[in-house]
Amino acid sequence: xDRARLSSILxxxxxxxxxxxxxxDARLRERAADVLAATIVDKLDEPAVIKDRNxxxxxx
Numbered sequence: 001x002d003r004a005r006l007s008s009i010l011x012x013x014x015x016x017x018x019x020x021x022x023x024x025d026a027r028l029r030e031r032a033a034d035v036l037a038a039t040i041v042d043k044l045d046e047p048a049v050i051k052d053r054n055x056x057x058x059x060x
Contacts, residue, residue, distance in 0.1 A: 009043045010036075 010018075013036055020032025 006040075009040055013039050 017032045017035045017039070020028050021036070023029060023032075
Protein backbone atom coordinates (compact mmCIF):
# COMPACT_ATOMS: atom_id res chain seq x y z
CA UNK A 1 0.00 0.00 0.00
CA ASP A 2 1.27 3.45 -0.82
CA ARG A 3 0.37 6.94 0.34
CA ALA A 4 -1.36 7.88 -2.90
CA ARG A 5 -3.74 4.91 -2.71
CA LEU A 6 -4.57 5.55 0.94
CA SER A 7 -5.14 9.25 0.22
CA SER A 8 -7.47 8.33 -2.62
CA ILE A 9 -9.45 5.97 -0.39
CA LEU A 10 -9.82 8.63 2.30
CA UNK A 11 -10.85 11.34 -0.15
CA UNK A 12 -13.41 9.08 -1.80
CA UNK A 13 -14.97 7.91 1.47
CA UNK A 14 -18.56 9.02 2.01
CA UNK A 15 -18.79 12.71 2.89
CA UNK A 16 -20.81 12.11 6.06
CA UNK A 17 -18.04 9.84 7.34
CA UNK A 18 -15.35 12.46 6.82
CA UNK A 19 -17.51 15.11 8.47
CA UNK A 20 -18.66 12.72 11.17
CA UNK A 21 -15.13 12.39 12.52
CA UNK A 22 -15.22 16.03 13.66
CA UNK A 23 -18.67 16.25 15.28
CA UNK A 24 -19.04 16.71 19.04
CA ASP A 25 -21.31 13.64 19.40
CA ALA A 26 -19.13 10.69 20.51
CA ARG A 27 -21.53 8.07 19.13
CA LEU A 28 -21.51 9.60 15.67
CA ARG A 29 -17.71 9.90 15.74
CA GLU A 30 -17.38 6.23 16.63
CA ARG A 31 -19.84 5.23 13.92
CA ALA A 32 -18.02 7.36 11.34
CA ALA A 33 -14.64 5.90 12.36
CA ASP A 34 -16.04 2.37 12.06
CA VAL A 35 -17.44 3.03 8.58
CA LEU A 36 -14.19 4.69 7.50
CA ALA A 37 -12.17 1.70 8.72
CA ALA A 38 -14.53 -0.67 6.87
CA THR A 39 -14.20 1.42 3.71
CA ILE A 40 -10.40 1.31 3.89
CA VAL A 41 -10.37 -2.46 4.45
CA ASP A 42 -12.81 -3.05 1.57
CA LYS A 43 -10.85 -0.88 -0.84
CA LEU A 44 -7.51 -2.44 0.12
CA ASP A 45 -8.92 -5.87 -0.72
CA GLU A 46 -9.63 -4.70 -4.29
CA PRO A 47 -6.79 -4.95 -6.77
CA ALA A 48 -5.11 -1.67 -7.60
CA VAL A 49 -6.14 -0.30 -10.98
CA ILE A 50 -3.16 0.86 -12.98
CA LYS A 51 -4.13 2.96 -15.97
CA ASP A 52 -2.08 2.71 -19.12
CA ARG A 53 -0.97 6.19 -20.15
CA ASN A 54 -0.70 5.02 -23.74
CA UNK A 55 -4.37 3.98 -23.92
CA UNK A 56 -6.56 6.75 -25.31
CA UNK A 57 -9.96 7.18 -23.65
CA UNK A 58 -12.71 6.87 -26.22
CA UNK A 59 -16.25 8.15 -25.64
CA UNK A 60 -18.99 5.53 -25.69
